[in-house]
Amino acid sequence: MKRNSFIFLLLLALFVLLIIVFNRIQTEKILTRSDQSVVMKNNVNIIGEIPMPEGFERIDLIKDSFGLWLRQIKLKRDNTVRLYNGIPVARQDLHYAVLDVSTGSKDLQHCADAIMRLKAEYYFSRKEYNKISFMMGNGTRLNFASYAIDHSNCFSHDCLLNFLERVFINCGTYTVDEMTRQVKIDDIEPGDVFVKAGSPGHAMIVVDVATNKTTGEKIYLLAQSYMPAQDMHIVINPNDQNLSPWYKVSDVEKIVTPGWVFDVAQLKTWK
Secondary structure, eight states, X not given: OHHHHHHHHXXXXXXXXXXXXXXXXXXXXXXXXXXXXXXXXXXXOBGGGSXXXXXXXXXXXXXXXXXXXXXXXXXXXXXXXXXXXXXXXSOOSSEEEEBSOOOOSSTTOOHHHHHHHHHHHHHHHTTOGGGOEEEOTTSOEEEHHHHHHHTTTOOSHHHHHHHHHHHHHHOOHHHHHHTEEEOOGGGOOTTOEEEEOSSSOEEEEEEEEEEETTTOOEEEEEEEOOSSOBOXXXXXXXXXXXXXXXXXXXXXXXXXXXXXXXXXXXXXXXX
């Protein structure tokens, strides 16, 4: 009996080992497909270079605007979305490109946090430190200029990231919702956000918009982070493979993304 039990345990161990090896091979296949991404194929370096459907052109934006700044964000050559701890997310087929923006080593930079990070980076690049300001749920405002002064006039980028950790811990979708106002989908522009405040809630940012001069039709790109904290990425359009990663402005009431469904009324622009 002991010999039979030993053989059974040995076979079970071999079976488990085979499963592990198989899963590893499948993971490597996914990562290999991800590395051979459309970003590499089209030699796209920044958001503003992502190809559009025929007949479309990017809308004009005000010089030095947030939307214009978003178009200049670099895209990673390694098109793998990774968690804050460096582990690739399970699904690598739900995004088009990965933004070259750090995630940090803590599970903090989620959906709304990523949007606040981009807004903060924009103002930091312009040295408008006092505009880097976010409201906590209790009504207390976190202001980077005040934080920097209190920390020996530290206005470095490292100081900004330390400040943003406090923001991420104390702010969220309610903050983004409070800092924005509703806008019609026909008036969509880069920098606008889709936001559903709450728990659960979600927020995504519009990073580019294009229009067809002949038909007047508009299309847009969406970017997000998620939970657990992970690389910001431009999502695919799961309902229209031919248009993906672009989304069409239309009469539909729902915006279906890979991880969330928004109502059209949840599109908002910054106050």
